Amino acid sequence: EPEVTQTPSHQVTQMGQEVILRCVPISNHLYFYWYRQILGQKVEFLVSFYNNEISEKSEIFDDQFSVERPDGSNFTLKIRSTKLEDSAMYFCATHNQGGHTEAFFGQGTRLTVV
Amino acid sequence: GENVEQHPSTLSVQEGDSAVIKCTYSDSASNYFPWYKQELGKRPQLIIDIRSNVGEKKDQRIAVTLNKTAKHFSLHITETQPEDSAVYFCAAVLTGFQKLVFGTGTRLLVSP
Numbered sequence: 001e002p003e004v005t006q007t008p009s010h011q012v013t014q015m016g017q018e019v020i021l022r023c024v025p026i027s028n029h030l031y032f033y034w035y036r037q038i039l040g041q042k043v044e045f046l047v048s049f050y051n052n053e054i055s056e057k058s059e060i061f062d063d064q065f066s067v068e069r070p071d072g073s074n075f076t077l078k079i080r081s082t083k084l085e086d087s088a089m090y091f092c093a094t095h096n097q098g099g100h101t102e103a104f105f106g107q108g109t110r111l112t113v114v
Numbered sequence: 115g116e117n118v119e120q121h122p123s124t125l126s127v128q129e130g131d132s133a134v135i136k137c138t139y140s141d142s143a144s145n146y147f148p149w150y151k152q153e154l155g156k157r158p159q160l161i162i163d164i165r166s167n168v169g170e171k172k173d174q175r176i177a178v179t180l181n182k183t184a185k186h187f188s189l190h191i192t193e194t195q196p197e198d199s200a201v202y203f204c205a206a207v208l209t210g211f212q213k214l215v216f217g218t219g220t221r222l223l224v225s226p
Contacts, residue, residue, distance in 0.1 A: 035214070
């Protein structure tokens with residue numbers, strides 16, 4: 001069964017450093033998302049991406065965050081200058097027909113900012 | 115924007131009992147309502163979903179009901195088993211948007 005893959009599974013970084021989280025979507029999927037889950041809390045939407053541009057972003061997704069699909073396969077989330085409160089599990093999710101169909105989640109990247 | 119509330123936050127049942135988790139949403143334009151199961155440290159996994167043109171959907175021991183008038187939907191698990199223990203999240207998708215808006219989660223514990 002095809003699945004969304006994310007790397008790394010766990011990243012520890014110092015406050016102020018840049019991190020890039022990577023996602024390989026399912027090959028025929030067109031809609032890409034990043035979600036965040038702080039430990040013990042609900043899953044929160046960060047950003048959606050379709051047709052090589054951001055289609056929606058949340059208040060969390062400020063100027064420190066960016067997304068891109070540099071090579072037509074990987075979908076990346078960059079945090080320019082990490083803060084302690086960025087520590088969370090970050091999930092990539094993809095759909096093949098938009099939000100009203102099943103979202104396939106990657107296994108997540110646990111980001112720890114120290 | 116859409117807001118989804120979920121109750122209860124924790125639910126303990128004995129094996130074989132039924133479990134019911136309830137969610138309410140704020141925007142009547144939401145039209146897709148999935149339920150996810152998340153085990154500790156793992157990704158959310160879709161267990162069942164329902165669209166606004168349907169009032170009820172069942173898949174073996176799991177069922178979901180939707181009341182559009184009241185703007186609430188519920189997950190029903192019958193004959194619970196210890197492996198059903200996990201955190202369950204409801205979600206809603208607003209027409210015209212693509213993102214999932216999640217509820218706050220319910221920790222279900224099924225005791226043998």
